[in-house]
Amino acid sequence: MGVLEDKSRARTFYKYLSKVYDRVNTFIWTEEMRAEALSMLDIDADDRVLDVGCGTGFGTEGLLQHTEHVYGLDQSPHQLEKAWAKLGKRDPVAFHFGDAERLPFKDDSFDLVWSSGSIEYWPHPVEGLREIRRVAKPGSQVLVVGPDYPTSTVFQKLADAIMLFYDEAEADRMFREAGFEDIEHRVLRKNESSPPAIVSVARAPERDEG
Template identity: 30%
Template sequence: MTRADLGKDPRDVSAMFDRVAARYDRTNAVLSVGNAALWRVATTKAIAPKPGERILDVAAGTGTSSASLAKSGASVVAADFSPGMIEVGRRRQAHVPNLVFVEADAMKLPFGDADFDAVTISFGLRNVKEPKVALAEFLRVTKPGGRLVVCEFSHPPVGVVRAGYDFYQKVVMPPLVKLSSSNDDAYDYLNESINAWPDQPTLAGWIRESGWADVAWRNLTAGIVALHRARKPLTGAVAAPVE
């Protein structure tokens, strides 16, 4: 198995990411035409980590986003279900003292209730077999009043941008993958998973249905990526309508 499919069997997805771990960050930088760094900055600002906070970064991969969060002084747990990703991450982020890596399934997190001030996941929720189960788990491990930030590929609302992005995925992306990735077949799944992923309002609805409040999103790079935000209610309050 060199790639997963839209059935998203956890073993297949984990094995696929094991195989791309060594060149994962470089491939992301190439395929995003440098935008990956900008998306990471936007995500970090949305999380707004503070010294002394405890933050969970799910599907953290090699910990690049986790290290960005840890610069604030917060204690960061980088969770991923790919042993290969964790191995690379521990080696690359060994200099970050307030960052630890944990092998974990997003649908069954090995943490107690209300353990974290904030939970975030970047470009990983669409790889989870049951995203709504994961969103409920994120809520469980977050403190009342705590924050959720989901950064994920989405659907550009403007037709001309959608057409351009479709051309990029079908024509430009394949040769770039062959040049930069250690497993170009795995990136066929990348396109499939992006195209099958729901749009911004639908994901916002999933988040709200999972019990999160103050659900909102904003588009990055014309909607190719969307940054969703929410808070865990202090009580049993009903979530607010999405913007």
């Protein structure tokens, strides 16, 4: 487990990173990359959408271009304060302080769940994905963005020491273990020298009526 996959360390990390997060983020996750990820989804204007690990609201802003019914959740009060400053504390987004691995929502609450730049900090990512499946309506789409696993052995060791990095095979394993279906992946990057992000889209299974 990487250093930042500990929740208390991650909160401390974001206490300081939140001050410059929006500037740093543009080197890793851009508006163009966000738009391409959003194009992988079918979002209707009346869909109820959850942004897990919403941070300062960058992904949330993209979701608001498609629906007004957006809910954001993050475990960092400092990140949420940045999101509130940009978007308001209650309107147009219903923000919640909470843990991705213990979502404070009822079963089948959302038509779509989005999470970008969060899974790499979850100590138990499969449990987090199961929680997402629980709150997602049967048949609904889920999109998760995380850091793609480095190809260099040296960088692999460094990545493993910090937080979760994974490739398409590992993403498949995690999503299938969490009970998802119709899984697909796309690797996005700002340019050839930028760190890659892996975008995974899957579907919550329909209920067995039998």
